[in-house]
Amino acid sequence: MIMPKETCVSSTNAATIDRSLTERYAQTMDAAQEQILLDRIRSGDETGFEILVKQHADRVTRLAWRLLGRRDDAEDLAQEAFLRLHRALPKFRGDSRISTWLYRTVTRLAIDQMRRDRLRQRLFFSRRHVDDPDPVDLASDPRANPARDLRTREAMQRLQSALADLSPRQRAIFTLRHYEGLPLKEIAALLDLGEGTVKSHLHRAVTSLRKELADFHEERS
Amino acid sequence: MTKTTCLNEQDLTLLYYGETPDSVSLLEAHRHIKGCPACQQRQLQLERTMQALPQRPCELDPHYATRLTARVVERIPRRRFALPAVAGGLAAAVVVFSFTFWKPEPLLVTHNAAVHPSAVTENTPSPDIDLLENLDLLRELDTLSELTGV
Ligand SMILES: [Zn+2]
Numbered sequence: 140m141i142m143p144k145e146t147c148v149s150s151t152n153a154a155t156i157d158r159s160l161t162e163r164y165a166q167t168m169d170a171a172q173e174q175i176l177l178d179r180i181r182s183g184d185e186t187g188f189e190i191l192v193k194q195h196a197d198r199v200t201r202l203a204w205r206l207l208g209r210r211d212d213a214e215d216l217a218q219e220a221f222l223r224l225h226r227a228l229p230k231f232r233g234d235s236r237i238s239t240w241l242y243r244t245v246t247r248l249a250i251d252q253m254r255r256d257r258l259r260q261r262l263f264f265s266r267r268h269v270d271d272p273d274p275v276d277l278a279s280d281p282r283a284n285p286a287r288d289l290r291t292r293e294a295m296q297r298l299q300s301a302l303a304d305l306s307p308r309q310r311a312i313f314t315l316r317h318y319e320g321l322p323l324k325e326i327a328a329l330l331d332l333g334e335g336t337v338k339s340h341l342h343r344a345v346t347s348l349r350k351e352l353a354d355f356h357e358e359r360s
Numbered sequence: 361m362t363k364t365t366c367l368n369e370q371d372l373t374l375l376y377y378g379e380t381p382d383s384v385s386l387l388e389a390h391r392h393i394k395g396c397p398a399c400q401q402r403q404l405q406l407e408r409t410m411q412a413l414p415q416r417p418c419e420l421d422p423h424y425a426t427r428l429t430a431r432v433v434e435r436i437p438r439r440r441f442a443l444p445a446v447a448g449g450l451a452a453a454v455v456v457f458s459f460t461f462w463k464p465e466p467l468l469v470t471h472n473a474a475v476h477p478s479a480v481t482e483n484t485p486s487p488d489i490d491l492l493e494n495l496d497l498l499r500e501l502d503t504l505s506e507l508t509g510v
Pocket of ligand 1: 365366367392393398399400412470
């Protein structure tokens with residue numbers, strides 16, 4: 140299992156990611172406030188940690204949900220990421236922001252989980268976790284238009300299935316770029332990969348998705 | 361018609377995401393597309409497909425963060441409260457063990473120390489060092505308790 144470490148990314152890379160993530164999400168907590176909170180936690184004040192979790196809970200879970208495709212798995216993964224953060228805080232030097240650390244940890248944990256799921260699928264010929272629709276997606280919204288709801292659901296299932304056929308790394312890179320809007324340079328830094336490798340993974344992911352969804356798009360247009 | 365050759369698929373993908381293509385500069389790429397109907401068509405097709413991908417809203421209710429925080433915190437105190445109990449037990453065991461097996465050798469230590477001063481630090485188990493080692497052991501309890509799920 141990959142153990143995310145705060146020191147995995149150089150401070151230059153970390154600074155680039157921090158700046159960008161901060162701009163993108165307009166964090167309510169600036170670096171100075173975060174530092175004060177970290178000092179509180181280090182001095183034994185656990186309420187500081189609660190504030191930190193609450194602050195990042197939604198974003199971390201959404202990222203995990205987009206990466207894994209299922210909400211229940213995403214919640215478990217988010218929980219694990221925060222527990223790891225709690226253990227890592229005494230060693231946290233402040234080279235990177237908490238949001239960057241969490242992004243990196245969640246992405247790597249998700250890739251690990253996708254790899255385990257694929258292995259399980261190969262060993263037991265099981266398709267669970269791979270292209271099963273997310274039960275949350277299937278829950279119908281009473282306000283929704285039934286016909287449109289059905290089309291959206293079908294599109295979602297097709298996408299989910301196509302994403303499941305990508306390699307875990309391709310899927311993570313595609314999700315981070317397409318859905319999270321992270322520049323490839325940042326994705327490369329998060330995953331400790333060269334930018335060229337990330338570009339190539341993204342292209343392969345897009346090609347594969349276009350191929351898998353081609354007939355669906357033709358039918359719809 | 362432009363002088364540059366048509367863009368490859370990867371460069372078109374990178375352009376779609378606002379990234380710099382690999383084989384040509386951004387300026388060259390845009391200049392080529394502007395003058396090449398074939399690449400314009402390919403770019404349009406790519407855009408259509410990508411924009412048709414369903415969005416995943418991943419909506420969470422307003423109380424989700426509070427619930428998750430409670431779940432996370434619930435898992436932390438258990439470890440925190442269990443640790444002193446385990447540490448206390450182990451410390452007591454260490455003390456009993458030390459008293460049972462500690463063999464004082466004052467004469468030998470004095471003699472060795474007199475002849476070879478360094479022998480004291482190299483050969484004689486110092487109670488202070490023992491204590492430090494035990495403290496290190498206690499520090500490892502954090503890891504042990506995580507592993508055992510205490
Ligand atoms: Zn062309």
